[in-house]
Amino acid sequence: MNVKPLGDRVVIKRLEAEEKTKSGIVLPGQAKEQPQMAEIVAVGPGGVVDGKEITMEVKVGDVVIFSKYAGTEIKYEGEEYTILSQRDILAIVG
Amino acid sequence: MNVKPLGDRVVIKRLEAEEKTKSGIVLPGQAKEQPQMAEIVAVGPGGVVDGKEITMEVKVGDVVIFSKYAGTEIKYEGEEYTILSQRDILAIVG
Amino acid sequence: MNVKPLGDRVVIKRLEAEEKTKSGIVLPGQAKEQPQMAEIVAVGPGGVVDGKEITMEVKVGDVVIFSKYAGTEIKYEGEEYTILSQRDILAIVG
Amino acid sequence: MNVKPLGDRVVIKRLEAEEKTKSGIVLPGQAKEQPQMAEIVAVGPGGVVDGKEITMEVKVGDVVIFSKYAGTEIKYEGEEYTILSQRDILAIVG
Amino acid sequence: MNVKPLGDRVVIKRLEAEEKTKSGIVLPGQAKEQPQMAEIVAVGPGGVVDGKEITMEVKVGDVVIFSKYAGTEIKYEGEEYTILSQRDILAIVG
Amino acid sequence: MNVKPLGDRVVIKRLEAEEKTKSGIVLPGQAKEQPQMAEIVAVGPGGVVDGKEITMEVKVGDVVIFSKYAGTEIKYEGEEYTILSQRDILAIVG
Amino acid sequence: MNVKPLGDRVVIKRLEAEEKTKSGIVLPGQAKEQPQMAEIVAVGPGGVVDGKEITMEVKVGDVVIFSKYAGTEIKYEGEEYTILSQRDILAIVG
Known part of the structure; x- marks a missing residue:
């Protein structure tokens, strides 16, 4: 990307139900009730952000749970993505 | 997990009434009135969070009291969980 | 506890009117008008909280005045308690 | 106290009109229009508060002007008092 | 004072129209439209305020422009004054 | 500029649909749905901003995605621009 | 001043349409649509402001773009001015 x-x-x-992720995880049917799961497709460099040193702890391909109301939705080459701060990533799955 | x-x-x-926790504590009937008790099922690594060094003081299996309105509810493999910051854990029980 | x-x-x-505290203080009748008085029943370890070193200055048994709207009410073994930060304790009585 | x-x-x-303070100041009649004047009856130790070193600059007996909406009103032995932070004391009078 | x-x-x-200040400046008639001008009548010592070292840059007698909604109005010996933080003083005139 | x-x-x-940017990127038709893309036309020097050292990471000609509600719109020589802080730039495209 | x-x-x-600034720039007719342009007529000394060292980067005579809703309007010797913090100056023009 x-x-x-x-x-x-x-x-x-954002991951839809039964979608196969790049890392090979198949999200089962009930994923439809999990709109807070997503796959990381690009990662910033980290560094000093707002005066604080930030180390990136997620990588491309990670499946993550994120804060539902965080971030900015964008459309890029016909696909929808969300850009958000790593601090709005709650956990890594798998 | x-x-x-x-x-x-x-x-x-979140712990329901008369539920037996992994550490063996049986929550009595009146627990129905304690929706703020929960068992810890996963713990982050701590470290520098928002520019401050955080040491994790809870561990998997701890029964805790937490801020009722804190955190994000998620559904994972058919079960409901809450992800929240350790600072929203008020106390350890037992 | x-x-x-x-x-x-x-x-x-929270202390009700004419209640005798563990440390022996008897709160007189007009205490009914003092819903902000309470007895400390458990004290956290202090330490670094939100990036600041906190020393605990209250101890179990202290009768204190606290901010009316602070804290989280919990029910534990049939009794009602409040968990709050030491910064919401205004003064020690007696 | x-x-x-x-x-x-x-x-x-809080000082009412024409009230004589401990330090001997007599507040004249128009004091009725000065609900923001008060006499200090107890002073905390200062020290590190919210991560900042605070030196107490008021003492018991000082007559002060304070922020009208600051602090918590308490009743103690039949009398009404206000507990507030020194930062809500605007000035010392006299 | x-x-x-x-x-x-x-x-x-606060300075009214055509009022003569202590330092001798006469405010002309249109001052009626300048409710934000005032004369300094007392100055705090500065020092560490809210964890930051503050140097006082105004002195008694200075005519200043201040933030209209800042500060606390008080009545003292029949006269009205405003107490405000130096950070709400925008500029010195004259 | x-x-x-x-x-x-x-x-x-801000970039409109099918607009050709200075760096030669042609934004395709669906760009009409991408009101959050823009080309950088001027960059501040960075340095200490609000007490924090800021390094500028974007340069003139970069096509960027920015926070939709950030910044101030200005009109300059008949053209509309937006001035915003680098922290409101979410990502660089291309 | x-x-x-x-x-x-x-x-x-604030600069009106077709107004000639002290530094000689003539703002053209469309300036009527630029209520956010102004000429600097006085500059504070900078220094430590709110605990942070501030260097002044604008000087008297600069034509600037500023945040529309920032600052305090004052009337001085029959003329209207705005006092605002340098951080509300977005850019220097010309």
């Missing part, structure tokens, strides 16, 4: 997030931001793609 | 919280976050499972 | 507050938190029991 | 404020807090007694 | 402001606070007297 | 942003600010020009 | 701003504040005069 040709989008490079700045600072501690990441680009995620 | 295959969910790894980031930073100072923990995953908790 | 088998509840261990985290960080700078304390567990308090 | 048997109330020991914590941190940078002080206990004040 | 017998009022000693604490910290970075100052006491000001 | 003869506008020099201060501190960590940048001037951007 | 006989107004000395404190700290990081500046005094600006």
